[in-house]
Amino acid sequence: MRLRSFPIHLLLVVCGIAMVLPFFWMLTTSLKTPLEALQFPPTWIPKVFQFDNYLEVFRQIPLWRYMANTVLITFASLTGVLLTGVLAAYAFARFRFPGREILFMLFLALMMIPLPVYLVPSYMILFRLGWIDTYLAMIVPWTVNIFGIFLLRQHFKQLPQDLFDAARIDGCGRFRTLLSVVLPLSKPPLVTITVFNVIGSWNSFFWPLIVTHSDSIRPLQVGLAYFSREQSTNYTLLMAATTMAIIPLILLFFIAQKQIIQSQARTGLKE
Amino acid sequence: MPSSSASRKLKEAGVGFLYLLPALLVLAAFRILPILLSARVSLYDWGMAGAREFVGLGNYLAVLQDPVFWKSLLNTGWYMVFTVPIQLFLALFIAVLLNQRIRWLGAYRTVYYLPVVTSIVAVSIVWKWILHPDRGLLNYILSWVGAGGLRWLQDPRGLFQLVFGDTRNLIPLALRGPSIAMCSLIIMGVWKGLGYNIVIFLAGLQNIPKTYYEAARIDGAGRFRMFRSITWPLISPTTYYVLIMSSIVAFETFAQVWIMTGPPSGGPLSTTKVVMYYFYENSFEFWRLGYGASIAFFAFLIILGLTIIQRLVLERRVHYG
Numbered sequence: 001m002r003l004r005s006f007p008i009h010l011l012l013v014v015c016g017i018a019m020v021l022p023f024f025w026m027l028t029t030s031l032k033t034p035l036e037a038l039q040f041p042p043t044w045i046p047k048v049f050q051f052d053n054y055l056e057v058f059r060q061i062p063l064w065r066y067m068a069n070t071v072l073i074t075f076a077s078l079t080g081v082l083l084t085g086v087l088a089a090y091a092f093a094r095f096r097f098p099g100r101e102i103l104f105m106l107f108l109a110l111m112m113i114p115l116p117v118y119l120v121p122s123y124m125i126l127f128r129l130g131w132i133d134t135y136l137a138m139i140v141p142w143t144v145n146i147f148g149i150f151l152l153r154q155h156f157k158q159l160p161q162d163l164f165d166a167a168r169i170d171g172c173g174r175f176r177t178l179l180s181v182v183l184p185l186s187k188p189p190l191v192t193i194t195v196f197n198v199i200g201s202w203n204s205f206f207w208p209l210i211v212t213h214s215d216s217i218r219p220l221q222v223g224l225a226y227f228s229r230e231q232s233t234n235y236t237l238l239m240a241a242t243t244m245a246i247i248p249l250i251l252l253f254f255i256a257q258k259q260i261i262q263s264q265a266r267t268g269l270k271e
Numbered sequence: 272m273p274s275s276s277a278s279r280k281l282k283e284a285g286v287g288f289l290y291l292l293p294a295l296l297v298l299a300a301f302r303i304l305p306i307l308l309s310a311r312v313s314l315y316d317w318g319m320a321g322a323r324e325f326v327g328l329g330n331y332l333a334v335l336q337d338p339v340f341w342k343s344l345l346n347t348g349w350y351m352v353f354t355v356p357i358q359l360f361l362a363l364f365i366a367v368l369l370n371q372r373i374r375w376l377g378a379y380r381t382v383y384y385l386p387v388v389t390s391i392v393a394v395s396i397v398w399k400w401i402l403h404p405d406r407g408l409l410n411y412i413l414s415w416v417g418a419g420g421l422r423w424l425q426d427p428r429g430l431f432q433l434v435f436g437d438t439r440n441l442i443p444l445a446l447r448g449p450s451i452a453m454c455s456l457i458i459m460g461v462w463k464g465l466g467y468n469i470v471i472f473l474a475g476l477q478n479i480p481k482t483y484y485e486a487a488r489i490d491g492a493g494r495f496r497m498f499r500s501i502t503w504p505l506i507s508p509t510t511y512y513v514l515i516m517s518s519i520v521a522f523e524t525f526a527q528v529w530i531m532t533g534p535p536s537g538g539p540l541s542t543t544k545v546v547m548y549y550f551y552e553n554s555f556e557f558w559r560l561g562y563g564a565s566i567a568f569f570a571f572l573i574i575l576g577l578t579i580i581q582r583l584v585l586e587r588r589v590h591y592g
Contacts (some may be wrong), residue, residue, distance in 0.1 A: 009375075015365060016382045019462070023385065025408050026397045038406050043413075080297075088294035095287025096280070096307045103291070110302050114523065114574050116550050116567035120560050121308035122301055141301035144294045174286065203390035205321050210555055223390040225530055228396045235400050242393045251389045257381055258387070264467065265474035 030239035031053070037236050060237065063244060065216060066223035073138045073208075073219055080143025080191065088144075090178050094164070095182055104153070111146040115206065123177050126211055134220040137211040138219065144200065146191040155189045156182060192263040195256065208229040211228030218243050309564050317561035328390065330565035340566065342541055344573075349449035350545060351521040358517055359510070361461065362468030367502065369469070372474040380473070383466040384404040391463070395530040398459045402531075413497045424531055426451035450542035456527050464520065467495040468513050475509030476502070511585055518577055522570075523547055546570055 012134075016091040029037050030053055032046040057063055092104050117264060123132070159182065167177040185191075205221045212218050218226070224245050231237055253260060313331065316324040334340050366382070368506075369376055386394060404422040407446045413419030429447025432440070437447075449457060479502065487497050525547040529536050537552070549566030550570060554563025 005371070005373060008371060008373060012365070012373075012379050019382050019386060019466070022394070022397050022401055022462070023389075025401060029400065032394055040406050041411055042406070044406065055431070084294040084297060087290040091287045091290035095283055095290065097284035097287040100287070103295075107298070110298060110306075112575075112578075113302070113306060114519075114571055116547065116563075117309055117571050118302055118305035120554050120564045120567065121305035121312055123555075124308065124560070125300065127317070140297065144297045144327065146298075149294065150556060165398075199388060203392070204416060205390070205392050206551075207528075210551075221390055224396070225392050225526070228392075228399075228530055235403075235406075238396055242396050246389050246393045249388055249390070250385070252396075253385070254381075257384070261380060261384060261470055264387075265470050 010094050011229050026239045027237055030243050032185045032236055034234070053236045054244065056246065057237055057241045061223060061227050061229070061241070062215065063220075063223070063241065066218055066220040067245075067248070069135075069217060070202060070220040073135065074198055076135070076139045077142040078194060078197045080139070081145040081148055081193065084144050085148040085152055085193060086183070086186075086190075089156055092149070092153045093156035094174075104116065106147060107146050111150075117212065119207075122231055123210060130238070132211055133213045133217060135217065138208050142207075145193060145197060148189075148197070151189045151192060152186065155186055159185060188266075191259050192266065193259050195263045198252070199249065199260075228266065274587055278342075301460065309567065312561050313564035313568060315561045317559075317564075318560040319560070325448045326561070330561050330580075331568070333562065334569060335567045337543070339541065340546075340549060343544050343546045345445060346449070346453060346541075346543060347522060347524070347545045347547075349453060350457060350460070350524060351518060353449060353454075353457045354464075354521050355517050357457075358461050358464050358468055359513055362465055362513070363472050363506070363510070366469050366472035366476055367498070369473055380466075380470065383469050385466065386463045387466040387470075389463075391526040392530060394459065394463055395527050398455075402455050421451055423455045424452045425539055425540050429542075430454055450539070452532060452539055452543050456524070456531065456543060459527065459531075460521065460524070464517060468517065472506065472509055475506050479505045511581070514576060514585070515581055518581070519574060522574060522577070525551065546573075 028044065028046060031049045031051065032043070032053075033048065035048050036043060036047060088107075092100060126132050126137045126141075129136075131140075163181055163185075164177060167181050172180065203221060204219070205225065208219045208222045209225070212222060215223070215226075224241060226242055228238055314327060316326050316327060316329070359472070373379075402423040404410065404425060407423070409423070410419040410421065413421075427450045429442065429450055431446065431448035432442055433451065434448075435442070448528060483501050483505075484497055487501060490574040493498070524545050528543050528545055529551075531545045532538055533584050546566070549568070550563055550566045553559045553566060
């Protein structure tokens, strides 16, 4: 049995090396001198560890500022997504009102519309509001996650009716029921939404690229992308900046990888 | 009594609607209104300064007659035709290997998943360096086996030109296949998205009851036969999902082109100018917003069409166990 699984492991390890090699290459280049980085054939481990590359990045671009911007946008939009999502899903799952099903279908249909369709007019609306080049432009339009509403609605619907009856008999109002009965039972979908949203906002690029112009407000990805255009041949600095840009999310991934992978796998399955 | 029940119903409807309101307001302002506006904008020659001239369907007709639009569609098509199936079969293959009750499953899964959580911007910057024609890691590794020397992101030659040794541009433009530059993006795209598909497939595989395989083994079925008669049909809903998702992701390719190709981006010779980049360029670099909105409309039609075609053609073959 051990012997038979050897070729499988061999294949998996070879593929695995291909998956990590770019990360290793990023790290090793980030620690080389510019001269050594351009050496060919290249060296696998830097001869002298040039930690100064990392400091030099901070001298060239406001990386902390970019990160702070990203953190702010990520948390603000996550807060919005959770608030609007829980309330809307509760309404869809537990209230009866005319037009409920039609509205829900409308929400789902909106999810199918690709970004370019609403990007140009959204830009115009943000321009009218005077929000271009402000945090608001990157936060407010992303305070609703339709897929999150969908997940939560499914979850709320399958909670047993007895729970709600018991809460009512105990004198709980609707809102109180939501807070003290429904939410404590909804951890899995809430974690899933949080995971998707944090990864999504941390990595988002297209939208902030378009709605920001000044450097001080740029989130990490946009700042990094412009840095890569300006310093297109300065590979050691680029790799140092990129390493720092991906570390927070990689750390998060290692801490919460079980939740992240399970969330992704769960949403991929047919209901 | 009936009147009080009616008023209770009315109250429930009112309160329910109140709960819905925050989400509805945001969606109305930043999804529904823009979608409606988009139709209007596309009917105007609309620049940065605002509407200038009503052109009716002029933008749509201009897009359809624009050779660069068709070129961008072709480029996107090549990207999808290569990335989606390669990713799908490779992911399924690896997922099947991982599903053999193997040791270190968690470690492998983590490694394969790493590129998925990493931002496309970061990954593009790193791969641009790896694909460097003179100093890049890829050409160095290829040189071990005597290959290499390709100029990757700077090479506009079509893949089929290279394969068939067509040095004098005898193959017509549309049949040359993705340019070597586009192949670079394809390689990176497969690498980036593989882990996601593996995780989805793995979840699907774990749902197949083990007893089926035991029964097949008793009947004397080999590994390949078991894959063909049990795994493949039972995994088909997952395959279908992966196919649609990765097609949409592939169609929306943008950041790679912005970061890795050129200057000017979309090069060399516009062979990596995908639809999304073409849309971006027209809307937010040339500020032809009306024209951009028309391109977006076609992009939407194509995504919708892809979904419908895949549904019609494939859904009949999908086996929902």
